[in-house]
Amino acid sequence: MFVVLFAVVMGAAHYYLWRRAVRDTTTPGRARRIGTAVVVGLFVLLIAGLALNAGFLAWPGYLWLACAFYLALLFGLLEVPRALLNRAARRRSARATGAAEVAGTPEPVATGPVATEPVTAEPVATEAPAGPRTPEERTRRLFIARSLAAVGGVATAGVVGYGTTQALGDPLVKRVPVTLAKLDPRLSGYRIAVVSDIHLGPLLGRAHTERIVRMINEQQVDLVAIVGDLVDGTVAELGEAAAPLRDLVSTHGSFFVTGNHEYYSGVEPWLGELDRLGVHPLRNERLSVERAGAAFDLAGVNDVTGRNFDDGPDFARALDGRDRSNPVVLLAHQPVQAHEAAKHGVDLQLSGHTHGGQMFPFHLAIGLQQPVRSGLATVDGTQVYTSNGVGFWGPPVRVGAPPDITVVELRHNFAGR
Template identity: 75%
Template sequence: MFFFVLFAVVMGAAHYYIWKRAVRATTRPGRGRRIGTWVVLFLYLLVMSALAVSRLGESGFVAAVAWPGFIWLAGAFYFSLVLGVLEIPRLVLNRAAREHEAPVAVGAPTAEVEQPGAALEGQPADPGRRLFIARSLAVAGGVATAGVVGFGTTQALGDPVVKRVPVTLGKLDPRLSGYRIAVVSDIHLGPLLGRGHTERIVRMINEQRVDLVAIVGDLVDGTVAALGEAAAPLGDLVSTHGSFFVTGNHEYYSGVEPWVAELERLGVNPLRNERLRIERAGASFDLAGVNDVTGETFEDGPDYARALDGRDTSTPVVLMAHQPVAVRESAKHGVDLQLSGHTHGGQMWPFHLAVGLQQPVRSGLETVDGTQVYTSNGAGFWGPPVRVGAAPDISVVELRHKFAG
């Protein structure tokens, strides 16, 4: 409820700004302004309605509200951002218009002639010229917004990029060099992404012929009753050592226990603060998984000691943890490689700047406190079906011995 209220306030402010610059400033009082005002109000209510129905699963009604609502959410964000940037040329053009219209008296002192418009500094430009400037900037802002959102939509709805990520582990047995793990996160099945999305991801992973599949949280945005059919293709995942799953924050919002049971039924193995030994050709490493930190609110939080203590430290351990920030604890337990998601790579520029305030890794492979962390951009999206500067991905992490070529 707090998030919904905060979202309503922020969106209200954004829509008021859009109304001020794209309606009030571009129209004269009358019918056109009234229509524009009602349009902006409708768009605001559409965004709020999309958020309200987003956890109701797949249905024609939900899709009819969610698709335009969430696309406009991205549009409202970028339109506000572009209009804000255009405030500078707006001020410059309006000032130039005032100076152009300033009268100069015949025989006036030279000092006054050298400062055209100074006497009218506080007066507005000619209403017609000001209206032309406002309309021109609003159109430019609208075109730019449409271009960005259109491009971002094609990125979000297109096939995820398959990334190949070599990771060298010092303790890895040479016989395991080349071991391949498909990492996928943030699939976000829900009102906008259904069974077809899952089928595409499963097909793309199976084409890679990997040794193991790691699904690192935020699979769903809805209940098993609403989305069980959409998740069903996960039962068709094929790999040498199976498919594994750890909870993300959205599983706790969607009913974590029914989803864990459903994934087990599909043959996807949840790792809930536990680990197992992965063996090949007489060599082995540990695969572990911890619950997402959001589980603490549901008395189901991460337990690193349970998952990691008492193992053979002469072999490496790969930890599945939804949020990269888990590395602060996993490093203390000697984790060699952590596989994470959650950040969406920022999803829509410039939100990647905010991600860095909360998470130590936004995207890709980095080392934190001596532990390597790989963070996927995720294969889906949350909210707007738009990605700008952070294409969706499925990653194939290839473990390598330190002396491998």
């Protein structure tokens, strides 16, 4: 159903692209036929890449998806200057036509008295006929269309090229201090590596995992938290790609909570595989983390998508009955889960899911569903940190939302003692 809906939307988008990039920039003939075939071929490639999820189709298909999106967006923004330029061309053509008609009209010659008859005035057209009226106007409109198509194409290539380097390059390492009122001073400085949305799949494989593991290990953290959307495929397909996770090194181990994509990829086999690799799933569970005689609670809840698989989040099971004098750090894939977490007295929630928007202007839509797009914020009294993630979904492009690995450093509020 998703593929069908996506095909309808992208079909409409490709028709718009064809009008602006092919029909408006060519005259009937061979060039237009070739351009039409190219647009149709790109549309088929895109749908095939999504439906078959094979790397050799997914790479060009998803890259074209990003190009089609930004090209349609830019063509839309160029509609106003296009209309103004075409209007100016029409007026110039009309003036030129009027001047030619005046120049070609003979002067009246007086020949003596002439009998006249009443003349009935014919209605005069007040609107110009649709479309170019003269060869000159057609030439100007063709030039305008080609110029704007070139501007849109160059800008799209620049944006997508930049976004691809961001998505495929090394993630940023962010260091975020978070003060917890109830944190024991002996735990101040405790460091948690937060990584989300790795999205192993047809475009990201073992090398991607190896780079993430290397970068996390370089930080020498106390604990690793993987907050969902590790994979886009089954264990049989991607088990080898995930295998480097066994090499993660930290003082108190690595932990995982489900994201929505795990439920599309076979959640039970993946949870078993991660446990085998030494990455411990927290399924509506809680444990105590101790250092130097002080402790905080680490809890994890399932993603909200699990409700459709009889495996939803259970905050009461994970959080009730704990010692409330100790702070609790909750792993939950989606920031929106903070509303429920706040009711259970969670001090800090670590999340992902949003990709930081991944491709501007999708940043603007995140707030319709999630309370935090990226970074540290407070939701109903609970602090929430949302990572941009280290992978991507769909196009291998990130614009305005670079990938990141975050080292969250827990701090005691010494000033509040």
